[in-house]
Amino acid sequence: MGLNRKDLLTIASLSADEIHLILTTAESLKEVGGRDIKKVPALRGKTVVNLFFEPSTRTRTSFELAAKRLSADVINFSPSTSSVVKGETLIDTARNIESMQADIIVLRHSSPGAAENLAGAVRSSVINAGDGWHEHPTQALLDLFTLKEKKGQIEGLTVVIVGDIAHSRVARSNMLALTKLGAHVRVVAPPTMLPLCIEQFGVSVYYQFEEALVGADAIIMLRLQRERLGQALLPSIREYAKLYCLTPDRLKLAKPEAIVMHPGPLNRGVEISPSVADSDAAVILNQVSNGVSVRMALMYLLSGSVRSDGVNE
């Protein structure tokens, strides 16, 4: 079966079956990255446009690599938003890109819902590469992939997400994805960084890092955005690090074989201590390479190369 949808906008809109399909497809595509010639012709003749309204190096590069490994033509387009009213260019830009017969548009934008708006305005497939605080579905999918790779399965795992949940699209997508696949999710943060009604996501809420770590199979550390300091969310980086930095001592509270994840880029010494980031427990670089496989799988499944009966065209 294929993904019977035009776009990949949110984890919220995916079924557990669809998530499993993406992960399975990513597993079979991962092997491509290990070959001498890292390329398959699945998307030959297709055009992928990376439309990034927010600066991003790693996510854009990951999408670019994924598209190239599938033999697609890739264009990177990073309009500057500084000189124009925010958002004004999105629909116009999208129409321009559509006129160039883009098959897939990968969008990153600072406004929540931007990908949904775009998807409604163009015939091309749209992949959400992060929209404001809303969702970052491919990050969650690569996190699931990494978890599954390291732990065998997702169901029944206890996963702790630590940091600024309120302002994090990674946290939102991960809470949704993990609970959909039957993991137990704990979120830990100072209460200023937890959104209202968070418990309705089916997660357990903790304020004390140590309590949340007990019995954890995996820990996802979020990057602390330093600009939050001016918003009375935190007294200081120092106190945040004191309370919420993942140190070797804290890591000992989790299960012995627990893994540590981070969407990057790392603030060493703030949310994660260097010795943890460089330890065997950290799978941060696996996440990066898995990101390419997962994005390949998504583009492949959305590109229409797979018919609904599963037969390649």
Next chain:
Amino acid sequence: MTRQPGPTRFETILIRGGTVIDPGHFNGPADVLVQEGKIIEVGRPLQTVLTESQDVRTIDATGWVIAPGFVDLHCHLREPGFEYKETIQTGSASAVAGGFTAICCMPNTQPVNDNESVTEFILNKAREADTARVFPIGAITKKSMGEELAEIGELVGAGCVAISDDGRPVMNSLVMRRAMEYAKAFGVPVVDHCEDLHLSCGGSMNEGIVSTELGIPGIPHASEEVMVARNLSLAHLTGVHVHLAHLSTARSVELVRQAKKQGLPVSGEVCPHHFSVTEEAVRGYNSNAKMNPPLRTDLDVQALKDGLKDGTIDVIATDHAPHAAQEKQLEFDSAPFGIVGFETALPLTLRLVEEGVLSLEQAIDKLATSPAKLFQLPVGSLRIGQEADVVIFDPKEEWVIDPVQFRSKSRNTPFGGWKVKGRVKHTLVGGRLVYEDR
């Protein structure tokens, strides 16, 4: 001071066969005779004898309701400065199409209505439009910056009926206190858009489960309630009538209810959208469901209805806030706040009558009689000798809201496609037929 619209040729108008509802004054089947721009008689049969030779326009209102023209205490006509959104002419046309014959326009124009020349400009434009009666609301502070008081005496002298920094609420409580004290000398109410901008922190919808799911920065209930509480305390301190605009939360209603029990000089308004839809309407990032205060929850909707029912909430106002299509097409967080309201207010209010929240007479009171009284406007009644500002509507006619048909220059509404009941058929201002449903 002369009020527009100016005198023109009057015709004699006989409205026959309908039910007259003039809250607190008359409720029953009656005919209405209008001559020389004024209400001459209300009754059946009419005592006035009309001669054959007289040129009389007869409106058959059988099955329809005849009521005082609606009075909107809260609208944005956008002129001067934002004529691409609305002008005083298009706004007035939209108003009378919705049954509103008197409208109070907020000062957040460009330039801000903080001096008599802007007030005079607005009144001149209204006179030219010659459609609805326009009553400007002046700014509280210069340029609505919240710092120095505007020349309130001059504003009132030029024709402003209230003062407000709507949309840019006065954050400094001392300035607000002084404004209220100063306004006392001129007998005008102080209208506040209750919002603590620090608490709102750039949010663009109600803060709660939906904002958390959609990743949209939220505006908490408390952002309104702390300012309601502040204003009530200042009303207590100064004894000045404070009118709380577009209340949206259950706790705001409760605060006003308690204040009224204590006899504070306070009045409250709600907007049809706040009692008709909830934050759920934002899903899909629908910028036509973005307004300030934001759409709230079922609990709040119920509390607003309870407040209307028990009299805590005095008036229904539209907060008519036109915005151009290209502005509302922006991403949700960049799109401006507000929706148009004149042409949907009546059917949305009649849903409350259908639900048993209000009687039809109470609904008309909230739309016409009570707002006119609160701002001491010389309208809102069908008593003999009054200027004939009349709305005639069919309370039963079903129709589908189609924004393309709006008289307003803007189309920003979340109610497009709604099947509603109750339609304005004719509107008279000063005895002239200014709107007819065709």
